[in-house]
């Protein structure tokens with residue numbers, strides 16, 4: 001069964017992370033990064049191209065390992081974990097949203113969302129109900145049997161968000177989620193993030209859009225692999 005993260009423990013506590021891509025030439029993508037994310041945080045990461053935004057998001061999402069440093073997820077040390085154990089943590093506690101939606105074009109909206117539940121410890125009998133609830137949550141109950149191609153960009157991103165949250169993760173990681181959207185769709189995605197955050201999901205979002213960054217409660221600038229908290 002699913003277990004929830006303890007809200008009194010940071011969702012992520014990263015200390016002195018470095019990441020060196022060996023190359024050649026070797027790239028120091030993260031240089032001594034400390035980052036603590038609380039269960040109610042809403043954090044935007046901004047920074048120029050190549051500064052390390054995707055690299056840090058991949059660490060937070062347990063998709064990649066640091067070269068050195070420590071990263072605790074929900075209070076649990078992840079450095080010494082097997083890939084299988086990391087994948088299990090990821091599918092249970094972390095939702096991902098991408099700029100390009102990454103929906104399966106031949107599947108319906110409902111099937112796309114149900115697929116996320118298949119990879120998480122959600123009992124088979126609960127998957128459809130969970131997926132329908134998540135789609136209701138993002139305002140797309142009337143689109144369950146459509147295919148992604150028939151939806152607007154904003155609707156597609158809301159399906160992707162439903163897919164990310166249908167397993168009730170404690171952390172939502174979003175890489176340029178509004179990068180392909182017009183202002184109106186972007187605003188509705190941001191409203192949704194604010195509601196999800198108020199419901200207790202920690203959110204980390206990479207963005208180039210100042211308006212999007214301004215709506216986050218916390219902002220961090222990354223430049224050349226070093227973090228700076230903005231006030």
Ligand SMILES: Nc1ncnc2c1ncn2[C@@H]1O[C@H](COP(=O)(O)OP(=O)(O)OP(=O)(O)O)[C@@H](O)[C@H]1O
Pocket residue numbers: 021022023027028029047048049050051052053054055056
């Ligand atoms: N697999 C890799 N092998 C070698 N170098 C890499 C690899 N991945 C990233 N890098 C380098 O690490 C640095 C940080 O890359 P990263 O993708 O984190 O930047 P970013 O801030 O996300 O950029 P963008 O905004 O363009 O997506 C860059 O110099 C990049 O070239």
